[in-house]
Amino acid sequence: MKKxxxxxxxxxxxPTSQRIAVLQNLTGRRDHPTAGDIYNDxxxxxxxxxxxxxxxxLKLLSEYGEVQELSIRKMGEACFDPVLELxxxxxxxxxxxxIDVYTECRDECVIIKAGExxxxxVEEVQAYMYGLCSDCVKKNNYLKKM
Ligand SMILES: [Zn+2]
Ligand SMILES: [Zn+2]
Structure with missing residues (x-):
């Protein structure tokens, strides 16, 4: 809280009570909640x-670099991430x-290999991947069907 x-x-x-409440709620979350999710909490x-x-x-906090707003949409809604590292x-x-994905492919990445x-x-690349998560793959027996 003091932090x-x-x-x-x-x-x-x-430090208004609303800003503290929103930031406090978001801190430590890894589920990329939408504004609605945070509001409900x-x-x-x-x-x-x-x-x-x-x-x-949330808009203000992302403008000030305290949280990041993702361009990826959760059911059409913007979602937010307190983790600022790439x-x-x-x-x-x-x-x-x-789901967060960490890769160290900068040197092999064909898109940024040339550095331009x-x-x-190019200074930074953020990838958005779409597909089925490991849980859903298991649930749907997706791999067997392929
Ligand atoms: Zn994230
Ligand atoms: Zn899934």
């Missing part, structure tokens, strides 16, 4: 908070889970 207040202050953001403790406030707080995301089309793409210097 969260410090983080906000360092960015020049007023936060509203249990803070019944007066609105979904719009949660959403604008990693990739895998979306399961069956259960909708978004059409004259543009």
């Amino acid at each position: 969260i207040i410090e983080r906000l202050r360092k960015k020049g953001l007023k 936060v509203a249990k403790k803070h019944p007066t908070i609105s979904k719009a406030t949660v959403y604008s707080t 990693h990739h995301h895998f979306l399961c089309r069956e259960c909708g889970r978004i 793409a059409g004259g543009n210097v």
Whole structure:
């Protein structure tokens, strides 16, 4: 809690109770919740908070680099990640889970191998992968069907 207040202050953001609640909820989560998921949780403790406030707080926190908003959509909704270090995301089309993927393929990656793409210097690549997660593969016996 104290750490969260410090983080906000360092960015020049007023540590309002809503910002603290949203950041506190998101910290440590690896499930890439949507604004709605976070709202449902936060509203249990803070019944007066609105979904719009949660959403604008998340937008603000991502602008200030405290969380990252993923371009990948969970059932059409934006989702958020408190983990700021570079990693990739895998979306399961069956259960909708978004799973973190860490790869060290920078040197082998054909896309960024040259260090540039059409004259543009590539500094970072974030991949979004789509498919079936290992749980759903097991559940559906997917591999056997192939
Ligand atoms: Zn799945
Ligand atoms: Zn992630």
